Amino acid sequence: MNLFTAIFHSTLGKKYLMAITGLLLIFFVIGHMIGNLQIFLGPESINAYGAFLKSKPALLWGARLGLLATVAVHIWSAITLSAKNRAARPVTYKVNRSVAASYASRTMIWSGLIVLAFIIYHLLHFTVGAVNPELLALRDEAGRHDIYLMVIQGFSHPLVSGFYLLSMALLCSHLSHGTSSLFQSLGFRSGQQKIWANRLALLLAWGIFLGNSSIPLAILMGFGKEALK
Amino acid sequence: MNLTLHVWRQENATDSGEFVTYLAKDVSPDMSFLEMLDVVNEDLLEKGADPIAFDSDCREGICGTCSLVINGSAHGGQKATTACQLHMRSFSDGETITIEPWRARPFPVIRDLVVDRGSFDRIIQAGGYVSASTGGAPDANTIPVSKPNSDKAMDAAQCIGCGACVAACKNASAMLFVSAKVSHMSLLPQGQVEREQRVLDMVSQMDQEGFGACTVTGSCEAVCPKEISLDFIARMNREYGRALIKSCS
Ligand code: HEM
Ligand code: FES
Numbered sequence: 001m002n003l004f005t006a007i008f009h010s011t012l013g014k015k016y017l018m019a020i021t022g023l024l025l026i027f028f029v030i031g032h033m034i035g036n037l038q039i040f041l042g043p044e045s046i047n048a049y050g051a052f053l054k055s056k057p058a059l060l061w062g063a064r065l066g067l068l069a070t071v072a073v074h075i076w077s078a079i080t081l082s083a084k085n086r087a088a089r090p091v092t093y094k095v096n097r098s099v100a101a102s103y104a105s106r107t108m109i110w111s112g113l114i115v116l117a118f119i120i121y122h123l124l125h126f127t128v129g130a131v132n133p134e135l136l137a138l139r140d141e142a143g144r145h146d147i148y149l150m151v152i153q154g155f156s157h158p159l160v161s162g163f164y165l166l167s168m169a170l171l172c173s174h175l176s177h178g179t180s181s182l183f184q185s186l187g188f189r190s191g192q193q194k195i196w197a198n199r200l201a202l203l204l205a206w207g208i209f210l211g212n213s214s215i216p217l218a219i220l221m222g223f224g225k226e227a228l229k
Numbered sequence: 230m231n232l233t234l235h236v237w238r239q240e241n242a243t244d245s246g247e248f249v250t251y252l253a254k255d256v257s258p259d260m261s262f263l264e265m266l267d268v269v270n271e272d273l274l275e276k277g278a279d280p281i282a283f284d285s286d287c288r289e290g291i292c293g294t295c296s297l298v299i300n301g302s303a304h305g306g307q308k309a310t311t312a313c314q315l316h317m318r319s320f321s322d323g324e325t326i327t328i329e330p331w332r333a334r335p336f337p338v339i340r341d342l343v344v345d346r347g348s349f350d351r352i353i354q355a356g357g358y359v360s361a362s363t364g365g366a367p368d369a370n371t372i373p374v375s376k377p378n379s380d381k382a383m384d385a386a387q388c389i390g391c392g393a394c395v396a397a398c399k400n401a402s403a404m405l406f407v408s409a410k411v412s413h414m415s416l417l418p419q420g421q422v423e424r425e426q427r428v429l430d431m432v433s434q435m436d437q438e439g440f441g442a443c444t445v446t447g448s449c450e451a452v453c454p455k456e457i458s459l460d461f462i463a464r465m466n467r468e469y470g471r472a473l474i475k476s477c478s
Contacts, residue, residue: 003473003476006473006476009436010432010436010443010469011402011411011432011435011440011442011443012442012465012469013469014442015443015466016466016470025442051478070463081442084439084441085399085401085402085442088332088334088401088402088439088440088441089332089334089399089400089401091332092332093298093301093329093332094235094248094329095298095300095301095327095329096301096315096325097300097302097306098399098446098448099303099306099397099452100447100450100451101399101447101448102446105445105447106399108444118317149464177445180445181444184463184466185441185443185445185466186466186467186470187463187464187468187469187470188463188467189459189460190460190463191460193463194460213429
């Protein structure tokens with residue numbers, strides 16, 4: 001058996017890839033959230049954090065390229081497997097009753113694709129600056145990129161914040177199933193393990209939803225208003 | 230009781246097929262679902278019409294031949310029950326019942342509610358066997374098997390290969406079936422000779438037949454008349470990884 005074929009061309013192999021890349025993305029999402037929550041510590045903390053990341057270009061670009069590859073493999077497996085799944089049932093049922101399957105589990109490809117659209121928008125918004133170029137030009141007193149002000153300005157638009165909140169809800173729907181499913185794909189979700197995997201999934205989904213949403217929500221409710229003057 | 234049936238009728242594999250409505254009159258609540266269909270068929274034969282083709286054999290829930298999607302659930306949605314063991318008392322008078330065949334590309338419809346499950350046979354041929362020594366018949370029970378392993382293997386061996394897992398899965402995935410077979414044999418000492426080759430070959434055959442992949446929705450486990458657990462799919466995923474690692478070393 002050719003190892004490459006067994007991993008890249010079998011359903012089980014592709015699910016390994018999905019699970020491993022999904023796990024890496026989960027680590028990233030957690031790290032990213034913790035970094036961002038520094039906004040609540042004030043401008044000094046988050047601007048210094050941003051400047052620190054920028055001061056290590058090799059690390060920063062290494063991480064960015066690594067993430068890009070991870071997302072690419074995750075999405076490639078997701079789309080090819082979904083296409084295979086769809087082709088496996090050319091004639092559908094007249095009466096559809098999804099027995100036992102949760103809503104999150106049935107809509108993984110859709111929550112995933114909308115999260116992808118969100119990731120692209122998010123990068124254009126805060127990383128590339130294509131949405132509001134002036135956001136990237138903001139400087140604080142120390143001459144650093146003023147991330148604090150950028151985030152407060154960016155989230156002062158209810159529509160933008162609304163889209164972020166919606167995306168977080170979908171990401172967390174994705175994770176509420178995916179986090180448990182990844183243990184299944186890797187072969188460690190039997191008996192007692194299943195209970196822990198499901199608990200972890202619930203904890204992670206809610207933790208990430210509440211943690212990330214707290215930023216746009218707080219700003220909509222007036223957090224950091226004084227910085228806008 | 231009187232029932233309205235919407236039944237999938239299809240002349241042969243190439244016919245496009247359609248739903249036809251029948252009235253089932255004076256159905257006894259003690260009849261099994263298949264007996265109810267027998268009565269409808271008697272009526273059709275008397276009128277000179279073609280009876281509804283459906284699969285059955287043992288009619289006691291052990292062979293895995295019956296295969297009906299009843300009101301959207303494989304085998305009718307009663308816990309741990311095959312269609313042949315489903316009784317009309319679980320329906321109410323005047324109810325409308327929709328009856329469809331298993332729907333999956335690897336299970337093409339042959340006629341009406343009968344599908345070709347040859348794809349399952351080919352998966353079994355790919356690896357569902359063990360090596361046995363020739364010579365005189367050995368004494369029974371000479372090979373020790375640990376109790377937990379024997380219990381687990383027997384849980385997996387309960388699978389009757391009906392295909393309800395495929396029918397219920399939104400991806401038409403055969404993982405529950407294949408994992409039951411892989412687990413059953415990999416747990417027993419008799420199955421060790423082909424342990425790695427078996428899982429690689431059965432998975433590869435499963436993929437070639439065009440079944441979908443698992444997305445861990447749990448529908449298969451919920452409809453399985455033998456209550457095969459999703460745990461076996463995790464076990465198969467582990468066996469597959471183990472076989473890949475062994476093939477490299
Ligand atoms: C931050 C981004 C993302 C994270 C953290 C993430 C995480 C995960 C995890 C942990 C799994 C479970 C893997 C498994 O079942 O073995 C998964 C599955 C999946 N993901 Fe993602 N994912 C992300 C983005 C995406 C995107 C952009 C897509 C869109 C194409 C996508 C589509 C899927 C699909 C279709 C599955 C399979 C669902 C299943 O097996 O039930 N994901 N994801
Ligand atoms: S006919 Fe044998 S299980 Fe139903």
